[in-house]
Every structure is written in structure tokens, then in C-alpha cells.
Amino acid sequence: MTQLKELRAKESSLTEMIARKRQEKKNLESEVAARKAELKKCQDDKSFVEDKLSKWPNCWPDYTPGQEVK
Amino acid sequence: MYKKVSLFIIMVIIGALMSGKVYSQTQSKPDEELTKEEAAKLIQDWQAKVNALDDQLKNLDSDINSLKQELDDTKKQLTDCNDAIYKMLGITAADVEAFKQQLGIIEGKVREYQRMNDDMLADKTDEIKALENELNALRANKASLIPEYYNKIISLARDIKGLYREKKIKSYTVGTWAKDKDCLWNIAGKIDIYGDPFLWPRIWQGNTDIIRNPDIIFPGQVLQLPPKGPKTSEEMKAERKYWREKKEAEANKETTGAGKQGE
Structure with missing residues (x-):
């Protein structure tokens, strides 16, 4: 009877722990997805900067450097 | 034939219900009332359940550890990527922050001007030019290349x-x-008024209370100037009438003159 009691208690504690771990996993998954999106944006930004730097300082579609508004 | 099949189905259903009842009776029986065999069976079932949960927990732990590792790696790559951008541009995070603040100040001024009406903006032309130059000066900062x-x-x-x-x-x-050589034609032709002498009927029609004959205006008269734009149908009509009457007056003059000469 004691064994049965212990098994029931263990089952209950394991079920609770699994629910917690599932939540933790879900949180981690969404954080990883967010960081990956940030990384993707950073890589895109890097390519953009590389492209503009190769044209520097004439890298503006609407402005020619040294042109002052009078 | 159909009767036999129906009977068979009913018996199967009753059988299923009976076995369920027996099972549930064993489950709901207090532990103290279980036979040795029943208790052994129950322990075996619970042990299997616990083992399955244990496995599930282990798998979850393993997944969580992998995710943590993946998160650390991604964070590291992100830091490296940002550092690489700053290095390419030859700037620091502090430079970027300072640049962001300068840009924010200009943006604030722009929003302030956008709330002004046309007259106020017309008075602030020099300040707006200065603001444009200020913005253009920021373009010389390499932080401006951050998308x-x-x-x-x-x-x-x-x-x-x-x-x-x-x-x-x-x-x-x-x-x-x-x-000043002021007449409606010349006034409408002034660059700072309409820059188009043909728009003289516009001034005339905007001031019919003080101009009866558009050929005659007096020094000191204050003329209201309607905004520049194409002539309205009323203005064109008035202009046509003006030219018609002028032509008629001249024709009359000639007739009268010829008559007088004839006399």
C-alpha cells in the first residue's frame, strides 16, 4: 500500500514538473525565435551598411554632399 | 438475418459496458480492499505511468538544454554582428547614441514646424533652411548609414x-x-505678386467695390490680392466684357470722329 501511495505522489509531482518544463520550453522557443529574427535583421543591416560604404559619401538618393541650402 | 446481426451488436455493447464497469470498480476500490493480485496489477500500472512520465521529463530537459545552447549561440552571433557593423563604420555604441539624440532633436523641430500654418512657415523659411542644413550635416556622420x-x-x-x-x-x-507705373496689368505682372500680367482681371474682380473701370486706379488705393491661380470663369467673362466694351467705345469714337470730319 505504501508503494502505491508513493507511486501516486511521484506521478503527481512528475506531472506538475512536466507542465512547468513545457512552459519553460515554450518560453525558450519564443525567445530563440525573437533573437534569430534580430540576428537576421542585423545581418541585413550589415549588408546594407557594406553597400552604402562602398558608395560613400555619394550614397544618398536625395542629396549630393557639399550642397548647402541657401 | 437482420435480427441476428442486431442481436449480436447489442450483445457486444452490453459486454463492453460490463467490462468497463468491472474495470472502474477495481479502480475505485479502496487500497485496503484490494486483493494481492489486484494490488500487484495496480502497482505495475502506476509504475509504468511514472516511468513514462520520467522519460517525458528527461526528453523535455534535453530539449530545454538544447534551446538554452541555441539561445546562447544566437546571442553571441548577434553581438558579433553588431560589433562588426560598428567596426566597419568606425564608431562606438556611444557615438550611435549621440547621433540618435541629434537626429531626435531635428525630428522634434520638424514635427513642431508641421503644426504651423502656412503664414507662420513662410516667416520661418530661413530657420527651415538652417534645419535642412543641420540634417544634411548629419549625413556626413557614418552612423547615418545604419539603416x-x-x-x-x-x-x-x-x-x-x-x-x-x-x-x-x-x-x-x-x-x-x-x-511706379502702376496699372492692373503691371501690378499683376510683378514677380512677387502673380508674375503674369494676364492675370490682371483677377485683381479687378477681387476689388470691384473700389475699381469700377479697370483702366482707372488711384494712388493710395489698397487692392486685395486673391491667391495666384488660373482665371475663373467669372474673371474670364468680365475680361471679355471689358474688351468688347472697349472695342465698341473705340468704334464709336471713330464713327463720331469720322462724322465730325465729314461735317
Whole structure:
């Protein structure tokens, strides 16, 4: 009877722990997805900067450097 | 035949219900009332359940550890990527922060100007030009190549261009013919008024209360100047009437003159 009691208690504690771990996993998954999106944006930004730097300082579609508004 | 099949189905259902009842009776029986065999069976079932949960937990732990590792790796790559951008541009995070603040100040001023009306903006033309130059000076900073700021600068430049307003002259005091050569034709032709003498009927029609004959205006008269734009149908009608009457008057003059000569 004691064994049965212990098994029931263990089952209950394991079920609770699994629910917690599932939540933790879900949180981690969404954080990883967010960081990956940030990384993707950073890589895109890097390519953009590389492209503009190769044209520097004439890298503006609407402005020619040294042109002052009078 | 159908009767036999129906009977068989009913018996199967009853059988299923009976076995369920027996099972549930064993489950709901207090532990103390279980037989040795029943208790052994129950322990075996619970042990299997616990083992399955244990496995599930282990798998979850393993997944969580992998995710943590993946998160650390991604964070590291992100830091490296940002560092690489700053290195390419030869700037620090502090430089970027300072640049962001300068851009924020310009943006604040632009938004302030956007709330002003046309007359106020026309008075602030020099300040708007200074603001445009200030923004253009920021383009010389390599932090401006960070996409977020690059796009903001282009958008702000567009907003600033949209702030320029021409000063509108709303009224004009007629000068003398000797000094200013003021007539409706010449006034409409002035660059700071319409820059188009053909728009003289517009001034006339805007001032019919003080101009009866558009050929005659007096020094000191204050003329209201309607905004520049194509002539309205009323103005064109008035102009046609003017030319018709002028032509008729001249024809009459000639007839009268010829008559007098004939006499």
C-alpha cells in the first residue's frame, strides 16, 4: 500500500514538473525565435551598411554632399 | 438475418459496458480492499505511468538544454554582428547614441514646424533652411548609414522640403503712374505678386467695390490680392466684357470722329 501511495505522489509531482518544463520550453522557443529574427535583421543591416560604404559619401538618393541650402 | 446481426451488436455493447464497469470498480476500490493480485496489477500500472512520465521529463530537459545552447549561440552571433557593423563604420555604441539624440532633436523641430500654418512657415523659411542644413550635416556622420537612421534622414529631408512656403502678399497699395507705373496689368505682372500680367482681371474682380473701370486706379488705393491661380470663369467673362466694351467705345469714337470730319 505504501508503494502505491508513493507511486501516486511521484506521478503527481512528475506531472506538475512536466507542465512547468513545457512552459519553460515554450518560453525558450519564443525567445530563440525573437533573437534569430534580430540576428537576421542585423545581418541585413550589415549588408546594407557594406553597400552604402562602398558608395560613400555619394550614397544618398536625395542629396549630393557639399550642397548647402541657401 | 437482420435480427441476428442486431442481436449480436447489442450483445457486444452490453459486454463492453460490463467490462468497463468491472474495470472502474477495481479502480475505485479502496487500497485496503484490494486483493494481492489486484494490488500487484495496480502497482505495475502506476509504475509504468511514472516511468513514462520520467522519460517525458528527461526528453523535455534535453530539449530545454538544447534551446538554452541555441539561445546562447544566437546571442553571441548577434553581438558579433553588431560589433562588426560598428567596426566597419568606425564608431562606438556611444557615438550611435549621440547621433540618435541629434537626429531626435531635428525630428522634434520638424514635427513642431508641421503644426504651423502656412503664414507662420513662410516667416520661418530661413530657420527651415538652417534645419535642412543641420540634417544634411548629419549625413556626413557614418552612423547615418545604419539603416534605421539612413531611412529616417531621407524621410525627414522629405518632410523638411514640404515645409517651405512662399510669402503671400495679400494686399497692394497702388503707387503713382509717374513713379511706379502702376496699372492692373503691371501690378499683376510683378514677380512677387502673380508674375503674369494676364492675370490682371483677377485683381479687378477681387476689388470691384473700389475699381469700377479697370483702366482707372488711384494712388493710395489698397487692392486685395486673391491667391495666384488660373482665371475663373467669372474673371474670364468680365475680361471679355471689358474688351468688347472697349472695342465698341473705340468704334464709336471713330464713327463720331469720322462724322465730325465729314461735317
